Amino acid sequence: MTVQNLPGQPHLAYRGNELFLEDVRLSDLVKTHGTPLFVYSKESMLAALAAYQRGFAGRQVQICYAMKANPALGVIQVFAAAGCGFDIVSGGDMDRVLAAGGQAHKIIFSGVGKTRAEMRRALEAGIGCFNVESEAELEVLSEVALSMAMRAPVSLRVNPNVDPKTHPYISTGLKGSKFGVAHDRVLQTYQRAATLAGINVVGIDCHIGSQITDIAPYLDAADRMLDLVEAIEAAGIPLQHIDFGGGLGINYNDDTPPAADELWQKLLIKLDARGFGQRQLMIEPGRSLVGNAGVCLSQVLYLKPGEQKNFCILDAAMNDLPRPAMYQAFHQIVPLTPRDATPQTWDVVGPICESGDWLGHDRALAVQAGDLLAVLSAGAYCMSMASNYNSRGRAPEVLVDGTQARLIRQRETMADQMRQELSLLTP
Numbered sequence: 001m002t003v004q005n006l007p008g009q010p011h012l013a014y015r016g017n018e019l020f021l022e023d024v025r026l027s028d029l030v031k032t033h034g035t036p037l038f039v040y041s042k043e044s045m046l047a048a049l050a051a052y053q054r055g056f057a058g059r060q061v062q063i064c065y066a067m068k069a070n071p072a073l074g075v076i077q078v079f080a081a082a083g084c085g086f087d088i089v090s091g092g093d094m095d096r097v098l099a100a101g102g103q104a105h106k107i108i109f110s111g112v113g114k115t116r117a118e119m120r121r122a123l124e125a126g127i128g129c130f131n132v133e134s135e136a137e138l139e140v141l142s143e144v145a146l147s148m149a150m151r152a153p154v155s156l157r158v159n160p161n162v163d164p165k166t167h168p169y170i171s172t173g174l175k176g177s178k179f180g181v182a183h184d185r186v187l188q189t190y191q192r193a194a195t196l197a198g199i200n201v202v203g204i205d206c207h208i209g210s211q212i213t214d215i216a217p218y219l220d221a222a223d224r225m226l227d228l229v230e231a232i233e234a235a236g237i238p239l240q241h242i243d244f245g246g247g248l249g250i251n252y253n254d255d256t257p258p259a260a261d262e263l264w265q266k267l268l269i270k271l272d273a274r275g276f277g278q279r280q281l282m283i284e285p286g287r288s289l290v291g292n293a294g295v296c297l298s299q300v301l302y303l304k305p306g307e308q309k310n311f312c313i314l315d316a317a318m319n320d321l322p323r324p325a326m327y328q329a330f331h332q333i334v335p336l337t338p339r340d341a342t343p344q345t346w347d348v349v350g351p352i353c354e355s356g357d358w359l360g361h362d363r364a365l366a367v368q369a370g371d372l373l374a375v376l377s378a379g380a381y382c383m384s385m386a387s388n389y390n391s392r393g394r395a396p397e398v399l400v401d402g403t404q405a406r407l408i409r410q411r412e413t414m415a416d417q418m419r420q421e422l423s424l425l426t427p
């Protein structure tokens with residue numbers, strides 16, 4: 001039997017004429033669980049994590065998985081068992097980490113709009129660090145901590161004002177971004193933090209954007225961060241850790257991001273040269289740990305050839321996989337069982353009543369109604385952004401480990417969807 005790997009997707013391969021993720025035939029999972037269906041490779045996640053671990057060999061580092069990329073309990077459990085901490089952006093995220101057996105002291109809490117209730121609960125749980133994003137938030141956090149007779153461990157998220165050269169919706173480190181403390185206010189804000197009785201300054205943090213495929217913005221951001229660390233420490237405020245955020249891109253379609261180990265070896269050369277190589281470091285990768293570990297499986301409902309466009313209508317849609325609609329993102333789409341026929345050009349769309357409901361434009365596919373397709377690179381920011389638009393239940397999720405496949409989330413039913421609603425027909 002011939003085995004044909006997919007470029008940039010080491011855990012996916014055609015064996016004979018059937019697509020496998022690790023050692024599991026994907027069409028078998030469809031027989032059991034139906035479509036749409038998300039399937040993730042545990043080995044792919046651990047291989048992505050191992051690249052970071054190699055890059056940091058011999059250094060003090062805490063890798064905090066940015067769980068908004070994929071917050072499934074089963075996914076968090078894989079990373080918790082591998083020793084990861086977690087970058088959370090809500091109290092709900094924290095509940096997930098604790099429910100999955102993650103350790104509170106390895107949690108860092110990011111986000112521009114933390115509520116007092118979220119702060120209180122995170123302090124009670126004993127999280128490792130609040131990544132504070134504004135002066136106003138700093139004052140509130142100090143008040144909340146003092147009311148509990150505590151001091152909140154804080155790192156300020158600074159906005160280094162570098163352009164990550166990615167999509168504007170996922171670039172976060174430029175002037176004019178809602179994120180982080182403006183570069184020229186950083187020192188003042190640290191000085192203020194040092195006077196607040198409810199605040200314990202422990203670090204500095206940045207996160208410049210997402211799907212970054214170029215090393216230069218990271219090097220620029222690192223230089224600007226280290227300049228700030230020097231200035232803050234010269235002002236008498238020591239910092240225990242430096243957090244460089246996440247943002248490393250993945251290969252969706254001929255993207256060529258640096259490998260995590262290569263990126264970090266280069267950054268560590270810079271840190272060493274500037275005398276910071278032995279500091280406690282932190283990073284917050286999300287997409288690069290899970291993005292290429294996942295596929296979304298879907299069935300072709302109808303073919304609708306037209307004068308200007310041919311439409312291939314799937315049972316997966318923008319509610320399952322919002323990235324194309326939100327960011328004009330590209331995901332490869334491949335058949336589970338390729339046909340020996342001449343491909344035609346299709347716009348691959350979902351059933352939702354929006355013209356923005358597409359998964360791929362102008363794709364060369366040899367398909368028939370009833371065929372199964374896999375949307376690739378669907379492990380990050382797909383299921384985590386899924387919605388119930390058009391009363392569509394969210395898809396189930398399966399975690400593959402070698403020959404084993406475990407259901408980690410059931411398909412959402414209509415009863416699940418209507419549970420929070422109150423009928424006018426019952427008194």
Ligand SMILES: *Cc1c(COP(=O)(O)O)cnc(C)c1O
Pocket residue numbers: 066068069087110111207209210211245246247248284285286287288
């Ligand atoms: C989203 C986010 C991350 C992770 O970004 P990726 O591009 O998925 O690696 C890390 N840190 C913060 C603060 C974030 O908001």
